[in-house]
Amino acid sequence: MSKPEINIYSNPEELSRAAAELFVARAGARIAPSGGFFAALSGGTTPRRLYELLASNSYSDRASWDRIHLFQVDERSVPPDHAESNFRMIREALLASGRVPRANFHRIAAECQNAAGAAQQYALELAAVIPEREGGFPRFDLVFLGMGRDGHTASLFPSSEAVGETQLWVYPSGPGPGGVERVTLTFPILNAAAEIVFLVSGSEKAATLQKVLEGPCEPLLLPSQGIKPADGQVRWYVDAAAASRLQRASGSER
Ligand code: 6PG
Numbered sequence: 001m002s003k004p005e006i007n008i009y010s011n012p013e014e015l016s017r018a019a020a021e022l023f024v025a026r027a028g029a030r031i032a033p034s035g036g037f038f039a040a041l042s043g044g045t046t047p048r049r050l051y052e053l054l055a056s057n058s059y060s061d062r063a064s065w066d067r068i069h070l071f072q073v074d075e076r077s078v079p080p081d082h083a084e085s086n087f088r089m090i091r092e093a094l095l096a097s098g099r100v101p102r103a104n105f106h107r108i109a110a111e112c113q114n115a116a117g118a119a120q121q122y123a124l125e126l127a128a129v130i131p132e133r134e135g136g137f138p139r140f141d142l143v144f145l146g147m148g149r150d151g152h153t154a155s156l157f158p159s160s161e162a163v164g165e166t167q168l169w170v171y172p173s174g175p176g177p178g179g180v181e182r183v184t185l186t187f188p189i190l191n192a193a194a195e196i197v198f199l200v201s202g203s204e205k206a207a208t209l210q211k212v213l214e215g216p217c218e219p220l221l222l223p224s225q226g227i228k229p230a231d232g233q234v235r236w237y238v239d240a241a242a243a244s245r246l247q248r249a250s251g252s253e254r
Contacts, residue, residue: 004234006213008243012201015239016049019199022235023054023142024062026195030141031067038130040143040185042073042154043086046199047144051093060099068104069129073145074155074184075108076176077115084180108170110183115172119183123169126189134231137169137192145190147200148177151208151222155184158221162186191229198224201239209238210245 009015027037041047053059072086080087087107095105106125109118130138145153155173156163162173162184169189174182190196200209212224213236219226227234 002233004213004236006236006238006243006246009237009239012046012049012239015199015201015237016047016053019047019050019144019197019237020053020059022197023050024059026142027063027068031064034132035067036131037064037068038071038132038138038141039068040071040073040140040190040193041090042144042146042199043075043089044146044148045089046146046201048089048093050144050199051090055094055097055099060097063099065099065104066101068100069106070100070104071106071126071129071140072108073143073190074173074182075110076155077110077174077181077183079111080107082111084178108183110181115174115181115183119168119170119172122183126169134192135188137189140189140193141195143190143193143196145196145198145224145227147198147205147208147212147224149204149208151212151224152176153198153224153227154190155182156187156223156226158223160223163220163223163226187226190227191232193229194232195235196227196229196232197235197237198227199237200242203241203244205238205242206245209242210247214247 030037075086076084078084108122126138132139162171165171165186171186173184176182212222
């Protein structure tokens with residue numbers, strides 16, 4: 001596994017623009033030889049601006065959306081129009097632009113009562129759409145992840161059952177913040193990805209980011225440390241506020 005790359009940006013807007021640029025560049029480079037590009041999008045608040053940029057002409061015009069398939073990293077067990085829904089955020093920020101063909105966005109139907117059934121159904125969709133495998137797991141070309149103040153990523157929460165899952169690709173997880181059950185991609189499928197980019201901004205994340213990047217390796221307590229793709233690259237796109245506690249920031253100020 002190659003060493004994680006740390007990129008520090010002056011503010012969330014610069015961070016989001018850099019992430020949008022990366023998405024468009026990777027999609028363009030991948031679609032030429034392989035014919036398709038397969039990415040997974042996190043929820044929460046940080047990536048919203050990235051998704052808005054991808055919907056804007058300056059980036060959207062450079063993406064072959066008919067060849068790009070988008071999946072969710074995780075979803076809360078709420079209806080798709082609920083304020084807590086990750087799908088709702090992605091729909092408002094990106095899908096409402098109409099640029100992404102409906103068949104090319106793969107939503108986790110986490111609102112149904114049977115979270116395990118929703119996880120199984122999503123795994124079948126992943127298997128049917130993503131052609132490449134890494135160690136038997138579907139291989140995403142690019143995954144955008146966030147990091148919570150408790151060190152979680154996706155809906156892989158500290159000391160949760162989902163953190164220990166080594167076989168299933170998608171798992172019923174939770175409850176997360178607010179006691180909401182969730183459905184999440186697991187470490188095996190995340191770590192099969194070719195490239196994983198964490199987007200972290202804000203001073204409230206600084207202490208946790210320092211622990212995750214520079215502290216002892218304790219992935220059960222700090223699940224973001226469990227992102228170690230066997231044959232893939234991890235990049236951290238962080239803003240100066242989130243990076244303010246890093247002692248050995250080897251990243252480049254951008
Ligand atoms: C979710 C996300 C989650 C998120 C982190 C950071 O469903 O909430 O997938 O893993 O990335 O909690 O969230 P913020 O970007 O809101 O800080």
